[in-house]
Amino acid sequence: MADSMAQPAPQDGGTRRDFLQLVTGSFAAVGVGAIAWPFISSMNPARDTLAVSTTDVDLKPIAAGSAITVVFRGKPVFVRSRTEEEIKAARATLLSELRDPEPDQVRVKKDQWLVVVGICTHLGCIPLGQKPTDQRGPFGGWFCPCHGSAYDTSGRIRVGPAPTNLPVPTYAFTSDTQIRIG
Amino acid sequence: MAIGLHKSEFKNPVIRWVDARLPIFTMVQKEYGTFPTPRNFNYFWNFGALALVSLVIMMATGIFLAMNYTAQTGLAFDSVERIMRDVNYGWLLRYAHANGASMFFIVVYIHIFRNLYYGSYKAPRELLFMLGVVIFLLMMATAFMGYVLPWGQMSFWGATVITNLFSAVPLVGESIVTWLWGGFSVDNPTLNRFYSLHYLMPFLILGVVFLHVATLHITGSNNPLGIDPKGPQDTVPFHPYYTAKDSVGLIVYFIVFAVLVFFYPNILGHADNYIPANPLVTPPHIVPEWYFLPFYAILRAVPDKLGGVVLMFGSIAILFVLPWLDTSPVRSMRFRPLARPFFAVWCLGFIVLLYVGGKPAEEPYVTIARVATAYYFLYFLVILPLLGRLERPLPLPESIARPVLRGGGPMPAGAMSKPMEKA
Numbered sequence: 001m002a003d004s005m006a007q008p009a010p011q012d013g014g015t016r017r018d019f020l021q022l023v024t025g026s027f028a029a030v031g032v033g034a035i036a037w038p039f040i041s042s043m044n045p046a047r048d049t050l051a052v053s054t055t056d057v058d059l060k061p062i063a064a065g066s067a068i069t070v071v072f073r074g075k076p077v078f079v080r081s082r083t084e085e086e087i088k089a090a091r092a093t094l095l096s097e098l099r100d101p102e103p104d105q106v107r108v109k110k111d112q113w114l115v116v117v118g119i120c121t122h123l124g125c126i127p128l129g130q131k132p133t134d135q136r137g138p139f140g141g142w143f144c145p146c147h148g149s150a151y152d153t154s155g156r157i158r159v160g161p162a163p164t165n166l167p168v169p170t171y172a173f174t175s176d177t178q179i180r181i182g
Numbered sequence: 183m184a185i186g187l188h189k190s191e192f193k194n195p196v197i198r199w200v201d202a203r204l205p206i207f208t209m210v211q212k213e214y215g216t217f218p219t220p221r222n223f224n225y226f227w228n229f230g231a232l233a234l235v236s237l238v239i240m241m242a243t244g245i246f247l248a249m250n251y252t253a254q255t256g257l258a259f260d261s262v263e264r265i266m267r268d269v270n271y272g273w274l275l276r277y278a279h280a281n282g283a284s285m286f287f288i289v290v291y292i293h294i295f296r297n298l299y300y301g302s303y304k305a306p307r308e309l310l311f312m313l314g315v316v317i318f319l320l321m322m323a324t325a326f327m328g329y330v331l332p333w334g335q336m337s338f339w340g341a342t343v344i345t346n347l348f349s350a351v352p353l354v355g356e357s358i359v360t361w362l363w364g365g366f367s368v369d370n371p372t373l374n375r376f377y378s379l380h381y382l383m384p385f386l387i388l389g390v391v392f393l394h395v396a397t398l399h400i401t402g403s404n405n406p407l408g409i410d411p412k413g414p415q416d417t418v419p420f421h422p423y424y425t426a427k428d429s430v431g432l433i434v435y436f437i438v439f440a441v442l443v444f445f446y447p448n449i450l451g452h453a454d455n456y457i458p459a460n461p462l463v464t465p466p467h468i469v470p471e472w473y474f475l476p477f478y479a480i481l482r483a484v485p486d487k488l489g490g491v492v493l494m495f496g497s498i499a500i501l502f503v504l505p506w507l508d509t510s511p512v513r514s515m516r517f518r519p520l521a522r523p524f525f526a527v528w529c530l531g532f533i534v535l536l537y538v539g540g541k542p543a544e545e546p547y548v549t550i551a552r553v554a555t556a557y558y559f560l561y562f563l564v565i566l567p568l569l570g571r572l573e574r575p576l577p578l579p580e581s582i583a584r585p586v587l588r589g590g591g592p593m594p595a596g597a598m599s600k601p602m603e604k605a
Contacts, residue, residue: 038271039246046250047268 054182056174059113067130069118072181076118076126077169078142079179082153086140087111090154100164104154107168115179116155116166120144127151127166142166213399218417219424220405222582226296227403227424228431229289234391235432236286241384243279244328247272251331253377255370258333259458277447278439283325284450285439287473290318299525301513302404308505310397315501317390322474324383327376329471330368334455339468341368341376347481350491367461408513409578416582467542475539476532480558482543483551493555500562507562509570512578520573521566528561 045053055072057079062068067080082090090104108114120127122144128134129142129151137143137150139158144150149160156165171181190201190208201207250269252261265272294314297303303311330341345362349355364371402411411417418424442449450472454465470478477494484490500507515522531554538547538554 038274039242041270042246042272042275043249044270046264046270046272048264049268 054180057179057181059177059179064112066132069130070181072117072169077181078114078116078118078130078155078166080114080116082112082114086153089140090152090156093152093154093156097158099157102154102156102165107154107156107165109171109173113179114153114155115168115171115181117169118142118166120146120149120162121157121164121166122147122149122160122162213420214425215419215421217399217420218411218414219403219420220411220582221416221418221423222405222407223403223424223427224406225427225431226292226300226406228428229293229296230398231428232289232431232435233286233293235435236282236289237384237387237391239282240279240286241388243275243282244381244384246275247279248381251377253331253374255333255373255459258331258373262332274443277443279328280451281439281442281447283328283471284442284473285435286321287325289435290321291473294318295529299515300404300406301408301508301510301515303505304508304511304513305505306401307397307404310394310401311505312502313390313394313397315498317387317394319498320383320387320390324380324387325471325473327380327383330373330376331380332455333373333459335457335459335463335465336452336455336468338368338459338461339464340470341372343468344470345372347491347494350488352488369461404513405582406514406516407579407582408517409582412581469540472536472540475537476535477539479535479539479551480555482539483548483555493559497555497558500559504562504566508566510566510573510575511570512575517576517578518569518573519576521569524561524565524569527557531557531561 053073055070055077057068057070059079059081062079062081064081065083065086067078069076069078071077087104093104095101095103107116118126118130123146125144125146127142127144127149129136135143135145137158139150139152141151141153141155141158144160144162147161149162150158151162151166152158154165155168157163169181171179174180187202188205188208190198190205192198192201192207197207247265250261250265250272252258262276265276267273269275297311297314326340326344330337345359345368348358348362351358360366362372363369364375405411452469454468457465469475477497480497481490481494484493510518510521512518515525534550534554535558538551541547
């Protein structure tokens with residue numbers, strides 16, 4: 001087949017056929033990539049999904065010591081109005097006692113309000129502690145019934161298998177009594 | 183076949199290890215590498231490969247569209263609009279899928295034309311041809327059900343009209359239609375089952391395509407001269423000769439496809455299908471997609487409900503017996519001076535049917551459709567069987583290589599002694 005055809009003499013170690021094969025192969029690779037990208041991209045969040053990726057929360061109805069759960073991007077977010085004692089307990093904890101050391105000050109924007117994603121960092125269960133009747137665990141924050149992780153009043157992991165603190169989502173105070181998550 | 187490891191001829195140890203246990207590399211090398219292919223293909227022989235590419239594009243875009251589609255009458259239309267507006271590149275996937283169907287049918291119609299002109303359906307390729315007709319039928323069913331999914335006005339009324347075809351069946355017609363619908367009109371159960379089947383049928387097509395190609399690799403390809411290769415001087419290896427030639431056609435195919443998708447994405451569609459389905463109002467002028475128009479014209483040409491349905495299905499069913507209706511042993515129309523003009527008129531008639539199928543059912547279109555329908559069947563049932571006896575074909579070339587190489591290479595003795603086909 002190809003071998004029987006007259007080959008131009010190689011110049012600088014390559015033939016014209018080598019060049020054509022490389023160029024064809026490169027163009028084909030770029031073409032396949034360009035065609036593949038829209039398919040891959042179509043599986044990323046669509047514009048309507050992105051459009052609902054902020055959540056406004058009115059803080060007024062939340063009494064001190066209680067908490068509400070709001071949905072942000074399909075996930076539960078805990079918004080908790082902390083009492084003076086709870087803030088004090090969170091501030092008094094030494095960083096050396098923590099598995100994922102983070103001072104309480106960097107986890108809140110206003111001392112009273114703790115906003116954390118309510119998903120246990122172990123394997124994704126939702127910890128108890130939002131309802132007054134719930135078990136809040138030995139550190140007064142949240143307790144995950146799945147595998148026994150306990151969080152403190154700053155949402156930090158204290159005991160149990162969870163590796164990290166409950167993450168704080170991006171949020172901002174749009175007024176004194178209103179926050180926007182996302 | 184002998185039991186035991188395959189004796190692989192590949193040098194690479196990994197390929198060799200796999201090939202010894204599953205000789206897939208040997209098979210690809212045999213069927214797509216060294217496969218002896220007539221050396222005189224023209225570009226009409228690109229269209230089988232292009233059809234396969236079309237099928238792959240339809241399946242890929244379809245699978246990704248399905249990730250965002252909702253088969254529920256209240257949500258289907260909006261889910262398609264969400265694909266168009268919100269899903270990343272959703273517009274591209276949907277336009278590629280909708281126009282991909284048109285490209286698929288264009289390619290397959292040219293593929294069928296090639297087959298009819300060069301007599302590829304004749305012995306020994308009858309089964310190959312019949313499997314192709316099965317693929318064509320499956321394609322039409324798949325395309326019809328896919329068109330229902332966006333749940334626009336044309337979707338709904340197309341589904342209503344086409345399913346009502348079965349009501350023409352004597353005695354059990356109404357029961358069949360109720361069964362097809364899963365209710366007493368085209369409604370949610372119909373949409374659900376059409377979605378399920380629309381997803382299933384491409385895989386059936388892929389299966390029949392496999393059989394189609396497997397059959398092709400038993401008989402080998404026909405060629406523009408319609409005579410059998412008589413030895414190695416008449417063939418070239420599939421790779422690189424026809425992989426390269428197919429690539430040229432593929433590039434032209436993608437250019438046409440891109441022009442449709444990016445510049446005229448709705449030119450082959452109907453504006454009415456951007457109106458949500460309304461079971462209480464029929465659009466004033468309903469027509470199927472362009473690729474169904476010839477058969478739709480045949481349906482309307484007959485002033486009898488059952489007769490129209492029978493002729494419409496018959497117009498495709500007749501292809502199954504075409505290898506036996508055409509009595510001429512000469513395959514290629516190049517050597518059939520009488521059959522060629524009759525076939526040209528048949529092609530013209532097919533295009534006329536396509537045209538009048540898209541026109542309102544009024545004069546002069548009805549009469550034109552009747553004449554064209556009559557000729558469609560006359561060609562298969564009367565002209566082709568008679569021509570085999572009456573026509574005196576032109577002398578066939580001695581071999582494929584001879585006209586190409588002007589004198590030809592050396593011929594193996596056995597090849598020369600083989601008697602020529604009737605000339």
